[in-house]
Amino acid sequence: MDELMDFKMYIDFHTHSDRISPNLINLQTIHVTSALQAEELPKICSLGLHPWFIQNSSWENLVDLAKLSNVVAIGECGLDRNIALPIEVQTSVFKKHIKLAEQLQKPLVIHCVRAFAELISLKKNTKSSIPWIIHGFHKKIEVFQELLKHDFYFSFGAAILSDRSPVINAIAIAPNSRFLLETDDRTDISIEQIYDRAAILRHVLLETLQEQLSETYNQLIGLY
Secondary structure (H helix, E strand, O other): OOOOHHHHHHHEEEEOOOOOOOEEEEEEEEEEOOOOOOOOOOOOEEEEOOOHHHHHHOOOHHHHHOOOEEEEEEEEEEOOOOOOHHHHHHHHHHHHHHHHHHHOOEEEEEEEEOOOHHHHHHHHHHOOOOOEEEEEOOOOOHHHHHHHOOOOOEEEEEEEHOOOHHHHHHHHHHHHHHHHEEEEOOOOOOOHHHHHHHHHHHOOOOOHHHHHHHHHHHHHHHOO
């Protein structure tokens, strides 16, 4: 696939910005509506129905578009207990994403707010074989370790820039093959800033981090 790269690349694993740079893999996340057309999709992207916007979405269109080769992941999708939509409805839609990701053998990008116990239960009960990546992870080390035991992957973002964030303890010890980095919806920061900070927290050279994350990305995306 064209997305396979050498270790000098930066990878923004989860972003809502359409950034273009010769040394950047920009995995843009797009919420699918009925109006979304294949021609509108970027070179690489992830498609899903965000729990915030389920009522303004099209499952049928997602199923059609998700088969395209430039769609390399499914999501973001997931569970959010901070919104009004009943968790039962969210769970039903999330299960459909899990099934679709399994059918297409594409990794699942997850939005999770105050529902990690439910997320672990779903992963165990569905016996899903594809990678589940929790994007924007920013919780305490205890939550990280519990999720790690259940084979979750993680995408760390702007939270690691703050010395007060509990997640800096998690990224410091995250296994090399279990995490990626992202900017999410932040337009005021760059993925280069996130990489620089991650390298400091992990006590590795920037070039070493780039090589490690390139390998992880290729394992998650390039093999499907």
